Structures are given as C-alpha cells and as structure tokens.
Amino acid sequence: MTAPTIQVCRTCGGGAPIDVHFCPQCTKILTLGRQGDYFAFLDMPRKLNLDVGELEQRFRALSRRFHPDYFYNAPLAERRASLERSSYLNDAYRTLRQPVARIEYLLELEGMAAGSAERSGAAPQGGAVPPALLEEVFALNEELDEVRALREAGAPESAWKGRLQRARQPIDAKRAEHEEHLEELSAKWDALVDSHGSDGDRLAVLTALHQRMLERNYINNLLAGIERELAT
C-alpha cells in the first residue's frame, strides 16, 4: 500500500506530514484531503485496547483547536478546513470510543470489512459461520416463535416466561464467551502492534476477529428478540 505521507499547505505552499493538522511553516489550518485514518488523525496507535481517557483528551483538545468559531473571520478555505476537520474528528471519536466499532473500523482499515448487508451482490460467507452455531440459532428462533404463538393464543405468563428465560441462558453464555474472545484477540493484536509482528500473525488475528464479528449479529438478534418478548 502506498498511502501518501505528505500534504501541501494551500496557504503557503509548504509541505507537511500527512497527519498534521496545522501547517508547520505558516501555522494555518490544513485542508482535509488525504488524511490517513482515525487512529493517525488522533495520533494514537492502531490498537484495540485504546486508552479511552487519552482518546477523550485528544478529542477535546483538537475540538477546541478546530472549532469553527476561531475561524469566523478566516478566509473561506480555512473556514472550510475547520469544519471538515471538526466533522472528521467527531466521526473518529465516535468510532474509536466504542470497542466494537473500533474493531470493525480496524478490520475495514486492514482490508477485512465485516461485510455490511449494504454491499449487495457480494456472496455471503455462509460457510464462515460454524454449522453448529446455525443449528443452535435456528432452534432458539423456533423456541421464540413458539413462545410468541403461545402468547398470541392468550397463554398466561406462567406458561411462557420460564421458557423464555431458559432460552436466554445459552445465548447469554455465548455472548459472554464472545466478548471474552474479542478481548483476548484484541490483546493479541495490540501485542503484535507493539512487537511489529509478522504479516502472517497479524492476518491470523484479523481473520479470527472477523470470524467473531460474524457471530455477533446472530447473538445480538436472538438477545434482542428475547428482550422484546420479555419487555412486552
């Protein structure tokens, strides 16, 4: 990958490193164009266990520096740059603040997007989800369906609430296990970043993370379905 590493200041024409926000020569705010990524923008390592306090501090400091109020009287290009940098900063902060969004973003950056449903036509990686999980998900969905049918038929709470709670246990356990795996893999990834691990090792961790993210929708959908029944 040959990402650009240099940007040009539109005010003075001087060169600046890609992830610098203000021109080192003339100190003016730089147009947002070929920035690197959210991590680099905030000058943080591409790690999954980010120091959230640090992230917060950087976000606040940059928010102040980019704030459009400070550019009220500035030339149009600078005003626009302040808006663009503020908006990009907000996106970066929102994404990196949440551990799961952070993982998704990292996978995307590393060319392993979790595959959104929006990307039509792409073959679903059905085989990527273990058949045993599909079986389990299917059985639990059927159980949920039966509970719904019972309730529609006017069955008393005693007839279905226990079933719902029993159905919930294995999913809760799976969810906990899932979170644990994400944490383990995140720690592994961070260690590889620190030790400049080999491409092979990095790919192995990213692939495992990608796998885990695929399970996530199933687990969350099931839990949401149960919550919905319990709440109504």
Next chain:
Amino acid sequence: MAYSNKVIDHYENPRNVGSLPKEDPNVGTGLVGAPECGDVMKLQVKVNPATGVIDDAKFKTFGCGSAIASSSLATEWLKGKTVDEALAIKNTDIVTELSLPPVKIHCSVLAEDAIKAAISDYKKKQGVTGKTADTHAQPTA
C-alpha cells in the same frame, strides 16, 4: 425501502413453511446463514426415489421479508423439478421474479445456497459422492 408486491405476497402468505423429517433418506436439508444480517434459512427437499423428482419442499426462515420471500419462492420452484434441474436455479432468477433491489440480492444468494446445501445433503445420504455437489455449491452472485 419499498418491497415489490411479489415479495409482500410471499411474506404475508409464505408457501411451504414447515419441516420434513430430517432422518428420512429421501429428504435433503440445507441450513445456511447470512452473518451480515443474522438471517438463518432452512430449506428441505423430499425426492421421490423412483423418479428423482422433488415431491415436496419446505422452508423456515428467520430473517427479513426478502429472505422469507426468496426461500418461499424457491420451494415453489423446487416442486416437480429433478435434482439436476433444481441445481440450475440461480439467485438471479429469484432477483428477477421478486424484483429485489440491489441491497437485498444477498437474500436470493442465501436461497440459492440453501437449495444447493439441501441437494448436497440429499446426495450425500444417497451415497453419491458429496464432491460433485460441493463443486456446484458456490454462490453465483
């Protein structure tokens, strides 16, 4: 997003919902999932051993309207077809019939995968080497 009338019809009146005995040697079962949205689809075929024609097909899908409509339509098409004819069903046929929008094409791919998986399971049970079926089991998006 607006669903086409055909999708709504299949969604509101799904055909062939249910299940066939999984252990029956003449029944093939396909269970597939789309992790992008958390959908899961089960499709089963029952083949007449004398004629090689699919007598019955059932499905059960937990997912969006398009996924339900795609699998409902697939079971309708499967009935009366031979196993080989069934394997010729393409996801694009489903897209055309249901006028699926681009964002829902993966639902039709899922249905095609389910057909392939069900037939593959049937062939395995019949002692036909699973390999021939597997090489076909690639989605053609």
